[in-house]
Amino acid sequence: MAGKVLFETTKLYNILNQYGRQSRLAESNYLCLIDARPAESYTFSHIITARNAKWDSEGWFITPTDVEFESIRYIIVYDSSTHSLLESGPAIDCAESLEKASRFPILILIGGYEKFSALYPFLSTQKILYTIRELESIKPYPVEILPGQLYMGDYMQATNPQILKDLKLKALVNVSDECSLMFKKANCTVLHFRIADSVEADLFVSFERMRGFIDSHLSTSSSVMIFSNHGISRCSALTMAFLMHNLKYTLKEAWNHIQQCKANMRPNRGFVQQLSNWELQTIGQRVTDISEPNY
Structure with a gap:
């Protein structure tokens, strides 16, 4: 049973x-x-x-x-x-x-x-x-990372006015390759990082600015969404970085949390290494072994 x-x-x-x-x-x-x-x-x-x-x-x-x-x-x-x-x-x-x-x-x-x-x-x-x-044909909503506060999704979700309204989203972190005029019409504040989904791309330099942006909006009870083109690699890496800094998660803990929220999330290998470096910077040591097959 x-x-x-x-x-x-x-x-x-x-x-x-x-x-x-x-x-x-x-x-x-x-x-x-x-x-x-x-x-x-x-x-x-x-x-x-x-x-x-x-x-x-x-x-x-x-x-x-x-x-x-x-x-x-x-x-x-x-x-x-x-x-x-x-x-x-x-x-x-x-x-x-x-x-x-x-x-x-x-x-x-x-x-x-x-x-x-x-x-x-x-x-x-x-x-x-x-x-x-x-x-x-049901259109999914962004997954909820922190209830009522932080969401993670893709470009199509971020540019859907009904989703922005339903989730009361006023701030967006955009790591897609596009930037829509719709965000201005929806009265959303957007932080845009033009970073390719490539193992050579430097996402690490965005972590601190992203964290400060999200903190400033959460402190005023504004919900935030992090999104990339397909909602799989770049946005999941940024979301993990936020959890690691603000909740003091190890990379493994942040990874498991995001995977429970969105089963097909998958940062590319370059971003995983950068998250390992971020773990060292935020908690003072590398706790997570990124050579394990899960990563």
């Missing part, structure tokens, strides 16, 4: 916004999101792609027969406001029924729909059925 664990809202937000060529929500073995609230609450509004739980006449959860739970990486259930595994309620009941069918722990959303929809109202919907094409 895989068990059940509580799950933070920011982690669900990031799971919903993973993508490669298209949204990962189109993958049949990626995510099953179950809304355990009453049908009328679900119909009024629910988290995007969630299915409503069904119950028999005695109040027992009916396991869907069209889902291969054993092969699904993330099975997440929520009700209105569960906060503890010691509570009783539909989310707990649902999770206990599903434990036997999954290889992975069943994840119970902390705070349920009330908390998630308050933080991410733009990820709520009344839509119930999706075609594969519709799932593939």
Whole structure:
């Protein structure tokens, strides 16, 4: 039995916004999101792609027969406001029924729909059925690195006015090859580094200026997004550098944090070496062995 664990809202937000060529929500073995609230609450509004739980006449959860739970990486259930595994309620009941069918722990959303929809109202919907094409065409949001404060994404996300509005973004760190006039229209302050995604490129010289820029905006409760062309290499290196300085993370800790937020992040080898140098400068020693295959 895989068990059940509580799950933070920011982690669900990031799971919903993973993508490669298209949204990962189109993958049949990626995510099953179950809304355990009453049908009328679900119909009024629910988290995007969630299915409503069904119950028999005695109040027992009916396991869907069209889902291969054993092969699904993330099975997440929520009700209105569960906060503890010691509570009783539909989310707990649902999770206990599903434990036997999954290889992975069943994840119970902390705070349920009330908390998630308050933080991410733009990820709520009344839509119930999706075609594969519709799932593939879902436009992901930037991943959340520090809840409500720091985001990381790509150029298309940074130039999407709706995303800037939804995330209340007022400051951007641009390490893409482009600079759009849209940023001025959106009233965003932009720090732009013209640095190629090349192993020879010097990103290290940008770390201190980037850190100061982000600090100045976070101190005024303004959220910030770091982005590059594809949201994979340059922006992830800059984001790690920020975490290493401000949270005193080692390179390994920063790497693991960013990888949990965005699974396909990958700084190029030159940037990894520069991050190792930054680790030496920020904490006084090289703790992380970048010769390990993970890096």
